[in-house]
Amino acid sequence: DAGVTQSPTHLIKTRGQQVTLRCSPKSGHDTVSWYQQALGQGPQFIFQYYEEEERQRGNFPDRFSGHQFPNYSSELNVNALLLGDSALYLCASSGTGRDTEAFFGQGTRLTVV
């Protein structure tokens, strides 16, 4: 089992550009959540996808959008990048039902210059 895999591992973008990050969930998981972890901070919840729809959303602007595909993989898109978007972006997957925990990927380190 490969666990949660994210790509790319590192990315450098220029202010104003757009970026797409990708996540493949752990086998058997159907729910994907995205978190932003700024340097020296704890992860902050961006949004969660289930059955190809956004189920929950944190306090992030509309520049942050996502998608979930029929195979449960997911993308995080950020438009009009700001320097403050530089962070580690973590994807977590989980299954349905009680007592199912979230498993995290290694993250994508995004640097905006």
Place this chain on the structure above:
Amino acid sequence: AQSVTQLGSHVSVSEGALVLLRCNYSSSVPPYLFWYVQYPNQGLQLLLKYTTGATLVKGINGFEAEFKKSETSFHLTKPSAHMSDAAEYFCAVTREANFGNEKLTFGTGTRLTIIP
């Protein structure tokens, strides 16, 4: 709303000494509490979790934590620190039984340094 406060952004202990990382939470509903560890340039790994039942929970790598409702605390301990314990530790809270499908609210983290 739920929140977590981790007291001490940096903690240093000698190898073999007791590790104590502090976490206090705020929640208007019964909380589900977690400790995660993050090694440099890696994602988060679950150490242990409290849902319901026994208030003293044991996790991986010899760590344990005790849920104290009266003190709204969930401190992480390990009797004897090892060099491999050096990492960033995050306390997190969520609110429902199918906690894998609820958002996690994290603290700001505690960086643990082990002194040889």
